[in-house]
Structure formats: structure tokens, C-alpha cells
Amino acid sequence: MGRIVYIELENARFFAYHGFYPEEQILGNEYEISIKTQYDFAELDTEDLEHTVNYEALYQIAKDVMSRPKKLLETVANEILDELIKQFPSVKQAEVHIVKTNPPFGGDRANAKVSLLWTN
Template sequence: MEQYKRKIALTNARFYAYHGYYHEEQMLGNEFFLDIICFVSNPTLNTDDNLVKTINYEELYRIAKEEMAQPKKLLETVVDNILNSIKVNFHEVNEIEVSLRKSNPPFGGDAATAEVSLYWQSGT
């Protein structure tokens, strides 16, 4: 039996936000890059070019933008919130991966990035 898995992704979405554990990070802000990858197993084939039969990546961006606008101390919290919001808004999604990268974190690295990712897969 044939099976399909559709991947919908938003990659390298750039945000300037105020996430960080240290007061200076929360005051000065930083550049962040976000990837969201969603999978739908056995999707309805979209031969009629209908947006309602897929995951609208504009909606993924809206979710991300709302969460990125709310300063948090930990990137883990931001990633968890984004993933959970996608689960609530898109019941047809079976797998989600959210990765958030912070440019030049304050530990003295030269052009380093810090990254936190979270992966979820439905139990069904």
C-alpha cells in the first residue's frame, strides 16, 4: 500500500527578539533564526490547488512571530511554546520539529550560534 508524507517547512525565518537568561540580553536583544518543519502522513492530494488542504506556512510564521515577540529567559521555552501552538492549531500534523538559533550568544564565541531544537511525533 502506498503511503505519502507531506513536509511543510519554514526555514531561516529571521527575528530580532529579546530572549535570554541575562539582563543584558533582555535589554539589548539579538538576532534569531527559526526553522519549523511539519509532516502530515497520508495527506489529501492537493491536485485542485486548494490552500485549505495543506498547512499554510503563513500561519506557521504568524505563530512564530507571536511567540518570538514574548521575551523568555530560555530558548527551550520559546521552542516548546511554538511547537505546542502548532499542535493546537494543526491537528492533522503528525510530526513537528522546531529549531531556534541565537546569533552571537554572550559567552565570548566568535560568530557562534546557540541552538535549541524540539521534535515531536504523534503516537498514532
Template sequence: METTRQYVALTDLRFYAFHGYYPEEQVLGNEFTVAVRTGFLRRETGGDELNRTVNYETLYNIAKTEMQVARKLLETVAETMLTRVQEEFPFVDEIEVTICKNQPPFGGDRAKAAVTLSWNRHPKEM
């Protein structure tokens, strides 16, 4: 039996936010980029209905809302985004969230720090 996997993703979402372990990061803020990728089995072909897919406007609003809540760790922000995507789209069986801090406070004029959380409802055997 043939199946079709569908992926819906947003990449390079830019936010100015106040995440960081150090107090000065929570005061000064930083620029972040966010990517959210979802995957699921496509149940039906054809049709042009939004309820058959992941609404990327909803993904954007989840990312925007969570980026506005200052937290110490990017892992916490990514985990909250991942959980909200699971709740909003229960048919999704893969989610990946990446958050990148574009100028972390440890130096390096082009340095970036990133955290990625990847969830799969049906992990492959190791």
C-alpha cells in the same frame, strides 16, 4: 497500501528578540533564526485547496508572535511554538522547531547557540 508524507517547512526566519537568561540579554536583545517543519500523511491527491495542507503563513505568524514574547530560555519559546502548531493543525503528526541565537554572550565571533524540539505523534520503537 501506498501513502504519501508531506512536509511543510519554513527556514531561516530572522527575528530580533529579547530572549536570554541574563538581564543584559533581555535589555540588549539579539538576532535569532527560526525553522519550523511539519509532517503529515497526505489524505488526498490533487486539488489546490489551502485547507488540505499546512499554511506556511500561519506558521510564520506563530513564530513571529512567540518571538516577540521575551523569555529566559529558548526551550520555552520553542515549546510554545510547537504547542501552537499542534493546536492550529491537528492533522499534523510531526513537528520540529529550531531556534538559533546568532551571537550568544559567551564570546566567539561566529558562535551560535541552538535549541531544537522535535515532536512525533507516533514515535518509532527504540
């Protein structure tokens, strides 16, 4: 029986210009991104980054995708997953969670969250 490894990036904060409404794309908003990956850990006796999922690379993927405004957070999450799968083919499962903090719909204090799960 093998070992399963989870590598996660939690609550990475970005300011970006995603949103369906034009004012969201002009004013921007703060977002938090969490990414969770799962893969089989076959290289127990190595400390080589090539045998793991580098969380610094996860951050860079999120940063790059967040810099390209989209109308829907579902699209943003899907682009993050696509790039993650391309860079880390050993990943068996990945989750992306995007939280828009204080979305502009008049609430006193609220967050909006989109999650996307991919399984190989």
C-alpha cells in the same frame, strides 16, 4: 501506502529579547527559526489551503511567540510547537529549531541552537 508531506519554514529571522541574563532581555539578539512539519497527504486532487500546512501561518506563529520574551529558548520552541499543534491537528510530527546568532558569551563567531521534536 500513503504519501507523507513535509512543509518547512527555514531560517525566518527575528530580533527578540530572550535570554537568561538580564542584559540579554535588555539588548536583545537576532534569531533564526526553522520549522518542519509532517503530515499524511490525503487530498491529492485539491489545492485548498485547508488541506495543508500553510507556511505563512507557521511564520505568524513564530513571530507571535518570538514577541513574548522568555528566559530559555526551550520554552520558546515549546510554545511554537503547542500553537502549531493547535492550529494544524493533522500534523503527525514537527520540529522547531531556534538559532541565537552571536550569543553574548565572548566567542569570535558562534551560534547557539535549540531543537525540539514532537511526534504524535
